[in-house]
Amino acid sequence: MIKVILNGCCGKMGKTVTELSKDFPNIEIVAGVDKFLNKKYNYKIFSSINEIDFEYDVLLDFSRPESLEDLLTFSVAKKKPIILCTTGYNKKDLELIEEKSKLIPIFKSANMSLGINLINSLLKKIVPVLYKNFDIEIIEKHHNQKVDSPSGTALQLANTIKNSLSKESSYIYGRYGSKKRTKEEIGIHSIRGGSIVGEHEIIFAGTGEVIEISHKAISREVFAIGALKACEFMASINIAGLYNMDNLLKI
Incomplete structure (x- = not known):
């Protein structure tokens, strides 16, 4: 025991x-x-x-x-x-x-979550392939009582993406103003509301196509x-x- x-x-x-x-x-x-x-x-x-x-x-x-x-x-x-x-x-x-x-x-x-960690492992393989032609953004959603922002999971996913790249990248937390996005940016966006248990989405936005990997914890x-x-x-x-x-x- x-x-x-x-x-x-x-x-x-x-x-x-x-x-x-x-x-x-x-x-x-x-x-x-x-x-x-x-x-x-x-x-x-x-x-x-x-x-x-x-x-x-x-x-x-x-x-x-x-x-x-x-x-x-x-x-x-x-x-x-x-x-x-x-x-x-x-x-x-x-x-x-x-x-x-x-x-x-x-x-x-x-x-x-076993699912989130399998996604995290998958990112290590696909990020080096997709990065050249795709912009990468992360969106995370949690309940209105969560204290830290971005979520630890969003940062974990972002760190995995960053560490999988041979080039330097930087985090942009939300977006405000009139400055254009640069290739080196990894966007991280946080939403807080209601009783959302936890949702994470990684978006690979390319020319003419978008790949989305998402995970929703329903309990x-x-x-x-x-x-x-x-x-x-x-x-x-x-x-x-x-x-x-x-x-x-x-x-």
Whole structure:
């Protein structure tokens, strides 16, 4: 049995992960951490990760970037793997993750959807072929409560596109003014409204034709399933390093 601590257990994703964990007979959530102790689960909820002093196998985080340092310190002390599903990390956060990955296994993904990560893998192959004759734009849509913009997934897709090119490119966040688009631009556009779970579209606009690759998450379950599969994967990892969905999917 894989024993999981769920940080951010009382949030929307925490609730979904808890419910879907029942479909994973080899996974047991043994404790939750959240500043809002307002949910009744079949596991105990702590207000701080530092209050937990019993054995576990994997720490799964669906919270906010502000909790990163405490979570990493705790995981390094316990010598246990951690799965980071949170987005909105700044440069200092990313450097800290990189530093701690030399000590423990860290799984980090901006999007836990299997579909999004397969699209991300596909981009590595098609972008070098299409770039010469196509302009590339990304549109992402999320609910009106999402804090970070652009989404972590949009940035993940944009970084994959940028890293797949031999020429320098730059990000343009939205468009305003009368300046013409340049070839080197990768446009990233964010929409916030209602209860949209998450939609991402990559547009390759050429002369006389347009190629669109899109992904729509119609429920949060897709992210929870990916996170629980990551728990299964990371429970077997005992080598320090930075892991992601490519490792899980073996792509």
